[in-house]
Structure formats: C-alpha cells, structure tokens
Amino acid sequence: MPPPKKRPPPHRSLRTRLLVAALALVLAALVVAGLAIGVILHRFVRGQIEGHLDAQIVALRTGLEAGLLPRDRDAPPFDRGGPGWAWEVRRGAETFGSGSLRGGHITVTEPGPDDEPDRPHPADGTGPRGERLILRILDVPGTPPATIVAAAPRAALYGPLREALTSLALALGVLGLCLIAGLALQVRLGLAPLRRLRGDLAAVRTGHRERVPEEQPAEIKPLVAELNALLDQNAQNLERARGHVANLAHALKTPLATLSMALAEPARDPGGALRLQVDAMDRRVRHHLRRARAAALAGSARGRTPLAPRVSDLRDALVRLYAEKGVAIELAVPDDLTVPCEGQDLDEMLGNLVDNACRWCRSRVRVTALPQANGVRVAVEDDGAGLAAEAAEAVMARGRRLPARSQAMTGDEGVPGHGFGLPITLELAELYGGGLSLGRSDLGGLKAELLLPA
Template sequence: MARASAADGAGPTGSLARRLLAVALVFITVALVVAGVAIGFILHRFVRGQIDGRLDAQIVAIRSGLEQGPDGPRLSRDFDAPPFDREGSGWAWQVRRGGTLLRSASLGREALPVPAAPRPDEGSDRPQPADATDAHGRGLVLRVLTLPAEDGAAPTTIAASAPAAALRGPLREALTTLALALAVLGLCLVGGVLAQVRLGLAPLQRLRADLADVRAGRRERVPVAQPAEIRPLVAELNGLLDQNAANLARARTHVSNLAHGLKTPLATLTLALADPGRDADGTLRGLVGSMDRQVRHHLRRARAAALEGTARGRIGLASPIQDLAATLGRLHAAKGVRVRTEIAEGLTVSCEAQDLDEMLGNLMDNACQWCRGEVRVSAAMQDGAVAIGVEDDGMGLDPTAATSVLRRGQRLDETVPGNGFGLSITLELAELYGGGLTLDRSDLGGLRATLVLPG
C-alpha cells in the first residue's frame, strides 16, 4: 500500500532546492533580459534625442540666417562651425530652394541625400526625422525642415545630418557597460537566491539530522523548537513516535510475559525427560524439543519486530557492567572471584537495558563459574560496532566444544548448575540487534566470549 501511494504521488519528485533555484533562475533571466531591452530602448531614445537636438539647433540657426539675395537665397554669416567644417565627417547641412543649393564645407561637392520628408502638421515648424546613406554607403541621421513657399518662390528645405556612428558608438559603449552591470547584478541575485535557498532549507536539514538521531536512539523525540512552517509536521512526527513507543512497550511486555511463561516450563520438562527411565524411546523429548523450537522461533520473530523502529534506546556500558561485576563478586565471594573492568567512559551501545543486562549477565556469570579466580570485562569500538570481551582464567574450550556450547540446552559439565540455555539466548539476542557472539581463547588462559553490539 505504501509503495502504491508513493507511485501515485510521484509527481512532485526531485530536489526541492533544485526546483527553487530553477524557478528563480528563470525569473531572474527574464527580468534581466526585459530590463536590458527596456534600458537599451531608453538609452537609444536619449542618445538620438541628443543628436536630434544638436541638428535641430543647427537648422534653427541656419533658418534665422537665411535671407533672400539678388540671385536667390543666401546666408547672412558662416555656419561651418566644428564639426560641420570637416569634410567627410558626416556632420553636414544644406539648404535647397528650387535649383539653388547651399551646403556646408564638410560636404565638399556632394549633396545630402534628403528623402521626401512628410509635410509637417499645420502650424508646426519643427524639423522631421529621416535616415539616409551617403555616397560612401555610411549611414546618416537626418533632420529635415521644409518651409512653405513665399512670394511665389519655391519651398525651402533645410537639412542637417550626423553620422550614424555618432548614435551607435555612444550607444554601444553604454550598452556594454549596462550588460556588464546586469551580469554582475544577475550573479549577485543568483548568489542571494542560493543563500536564501540554503538558509530556507536549513531547518529541513536539521530536521533530517534530528530524525536520524531518533532512529539511531540518540533522541526519543524530535525537538519542538522549529520554524512555524515545520512545527505542525514535527508535532505529527512526535505524536507518531509516542504512539510507536507505546505500541512497542506493549509488544515487549507481551513478549516478555510469554517468554517467562514458556521458557522455564519447557526447560524443566527437558531436564525431567533427560532421565531415560521417564522417556525410554525419546518421543516425549522430541515433542518437547519441537515445541521449544517453535516457541523460540515465534518469540524471536515477535521480539525482532519489537526491536525494529525508532524506539530502540542507547545505554552506556560502564555503569551496568560495574553493577554486574559488584553483584557477581558478592555471589562468588566464597570462590574468591575478582572481576576487573576496562570500559572507556562514554562508550554506548544501541540496545535495550534489560536485554543488555541479560546478555552480560549470562556471559559474566558463566565466566565466574568456570574461572579459577579472575574475570576481565573490556569493551572497545570495532568497525563501527562495540565489541565487549568477557574473559576468564579457567581451562577454556577447544574449537569443537566452543561451537557446540552455543547450541540450546548444550552443557559440557552436568555437575555445574544450569540448564544450558544462557549462551544460546545471548547469541539469539545479539543477532536480533544485528550483532553476534564468538568464543575463543583468552590470553588469561581460559575462555574469551566476544559480544558484538551496534554502537
């Protein structure tokens, strides 16, 4: 069901950060392009307005100095001030009335290619814009003023020109500077978006770390000090964790009650039927063994399910080992057993306290029973897990015996009290936590039991 639900909602997949960045980059790019085009248009109008203003001023000056001479129109003074005095510069003016042509020195023997300008509105004497190309193929910006005919004379056309480079050059420089400024602005905006996304999603990263701590057993609940947008989610998660913890507690209680209710009677039956006189053909022992295997199998599955999830706790090793060492030292005081512990402070395992006590109690009690007088308990990190060594100075076991003693109900010495289930129970519990139990020779001369648990 969960897999189907995930498939149904597969639409909004992918990285949230990448989606936010992609949307921001699209909007930033569109905004910068629109801004660049708008500013470029404004700059073009501004530069063109400056050139048109200069040409209009020249036309107005020429118009004020234009008078009628005996042979046609003439100018009352020289109007070839720079840059209209440099031949080929593109800055030029000319006056045409009928067949008479007055022009600036910059034109030499050429004439401005003045197109037919539209008639100005009635009562308007403003020059009109026009564009043309000179004899050398260079673009020209023109302003043309057409004066109506007076006293039977032909209309007068006054034109002034500027090279198109005078428009394109400043505009190119301004647009280059604008492009650089917009690029820097874009980089700053992208950097700001990156910082905003990182800061905005940082609470989600912290929430993920908090959930990992809960899963690993370092926390019991997710901290409630969260941003307002995440707080409802955290409340739901904590509610789910509390519910799972309550369910786990109930499950563990039921499993523990069932284990205590069945293990002892079955162990008693096994020991009672060990007498051949009570079960000559071994039928009852076989049935009891089958019952025991079935019960342990289902208890193991129930306990494994209870141990899964987020409610597994973490517990320090130093305190429970020292408590067990003190207790066992008193129990075996008549034998003179001395239990030494070598546990680093702060070393923890991911395990329930009662299971840890049961596993360590079985191993340390066996060591105290079989030792000559010394038991050593040590713990250290090993490949990301914690290896707990329980050693004694007894006779030890050969490899064959070390393998067989881990089987349920197997006892190597019937004179020693017990039912032979301690090591097998310890192994089963360790495997439920993803660990294990191995037996080998200790440098004290006896047995070394190494219990591995997740750290």
C-alpha cells in the same frame, strides 16, 4: 564495492527546481533590463543628435529672417569634411548648403510628422553619395517660403550606441553571474535545515537520538512535530510488542525447557517420542519469538545504551551475591562506549555471562570492552577450570550442562543453574546481528566474547 548512488531526476530535486527557476528569472530580468536600457540609450543618443541639428536649424532660421544668411555657417560639427554632418537651405530658386555637401544635395526620402509647424520635425534621407542620414526639417514661411534641413550621419547614432550596449552587455553579464552565484548560495542556505533534518533522522535511526530536535525554522516545525509524534507512537508500539514477547517467553520457554530436561531421563520417556515432540514445540516457539522480537527491534525506536553504567551496576549486585566466595570483578570499560541494544536485553546478556563467570571462577572475574571497526566486543573472563575446545559447542545447546566443568569446581553437578544462560545470550546477540564465542582466557578459565555490531 557498493553500487554508486543514483541521483534523483531533476524534476524531483528541490535544489534543481529552485536553481532552474532562479536562473530563468534572472535571465528574463536581465533581458528585459537590457532591452529597456537599450531603448533609453537609443532615445538619449538620438535626442543629443537632434539637439545639435535643431540648434543649427535655429541659427540658420535666425540669419534667414534677418536677411543676413551667409554662405558659410559651418559651426561644429558641421565644419567636418566629408559626408555626414550637413545643412541645406532652400528658398525659392536659391539653395545654400554646408561645405561638407561639396556641391551635392540632401534628398528627403521619408518626411516625418509635422505636428508643430514652428519647430523642426524628424525625417529620413540620403546624402549626395547615397549615404543614409538622420534629418531635421523646418519649413519657414515667408516670401518666398524656405525649407531648412540639417543632417547627421547614422554612424553618429549607432556608433556610440553600439559601444554603450557592448559595455552594458558586459556589465549585465557580470551582474548575472553574481546574481546566479548569490541565488545558488541562497538556495544552499535555504535547504540547509532540510539537510540538518536528514542528519537528525539518521541519528534517530541509528540510535544516537531519541527524537528530532524541535528547534527548527517555522516552516519545518510542523513536519518535525509530526515526525516526533510518529517516533513516540512507534516507541510505544515497540514497548508493547516487547512486553508481549517477554510474557510469551516466560509463559512457554521455561516450562518447555524444564519438561525437556525431565524427559531426558530414559525411564520417563523410554521411546523418546515425547522428547522429540517437546523439542519440536521448543524450536517452533523460539522461531516465532525470534521473529517477533526481531520485528520489534527493527523499528526506529532502538536506542543506544551506555555500557559502563550497566556493567558497574551488575558488578555491585554480583559482588554482594557472591560475597561468601570472595569474588573480585575487574572492569575495563570506557565511559563513553555505547551499544545499539535495548537496556533490558543488554542486562540479560551481560548478566548471564558475568553470573556464569562468578559461578565457576575461583576468585577473579575480568570484564573488558573495546570498540572495533565492526562493532563493540565485550569479553568476560574468569580464573576457573575453563572448557575444552570440543566442549564449547556443546555448552551452547539449550539446557545442556557439562558435568566436567562443575565437577572440576565442586566435585558434583550441584552448582545452581539450568544451563540456559549462554544459549539465551547467543540468541539475543544474533537478534542484534552480533554473536557469542567461547575460548580460553589468560586467567586460566573461560573467556566469553560478546560481539554487538555498531
């Protein structure tokens, strides 16, 4: 069971950083908006209360100046019983008050600034029972001078304000949730091109694409251009490395194999010392060639090659080559099947197997390919004499030919070939992480199964 993927630390995640920054900005904006609206509501509600008080003071002043001040001017809301809304007129030794004072008096504790003497000014004070009030005061000149005081309970200010702020807080909370959800969606949509870019790079790495699509947002286009330039450079380096490996293989492997076969005769190497040296050189050359080729194939430029066209072209060539023998090659390869191999390597592997089958068959060769969970399996079968189970391992050795198989077909070892095809195919398959196995076909001959991983 693979270990669980570790999530990156929050400070390394663009999504987390964007969401945290957006959340902080939204919360700050909501707090500032709440405070600003609260101040506005406070001033509005206090202005409404002071407007009622000023209207009462104006009515009292008008009656006072006309000498018609009655004992009872308790217009709404000053007609309410109990402490709260009240007014009081002090002129000389006389004091008139609303009925809500019930014989008590208003005490002014903190007179406000009197910037405009002709207009009421604010103040703070208490009622007859010590309750805190909101006051408006007007000093009226005359003989004797008079002072008019109008009062309102603080509950008239903070009660409606509390209700309004509660509703405001709920509204801002809902707005905040909507904004956060919208920002989360915006961040997801904003990072979607990066997710697509990651998928495109994965497709390049697995061979489904050769380059990253250039149709990208303007902010990502320079990055994509650099990635494609890097992929092109890697492809060129890979092609050069493959060329060097192929040149070295042709320059060293074939002469060594020929020399090894020549020294296999006891008369040419009685003690076998030269054969041992040649085998050691061959192993070292193949070892370093394998490492070089594997390093080249490990790059990101490995592509996926369609299988059906390659097999079809190979059939056409071999049918003409073995026309005198009348070989019929049957194909059962899906058109959409691809393998993660370079085209040249795939041609060499399939060419060795199908050519070997055509050489040893009687008249019929069958090539089938099927996708499997762990890769693609290609089977090449013929109706020839086949191989015994104990001979399958020996035939995979480089340069080893089995007289039994050739004699079964021709009576001698005169069938062309050096015996290198199957070992080379096995080496190439192993470089890609696959393999090659030999068995008995239901056609009666050899069945070679080539496995190439997905």
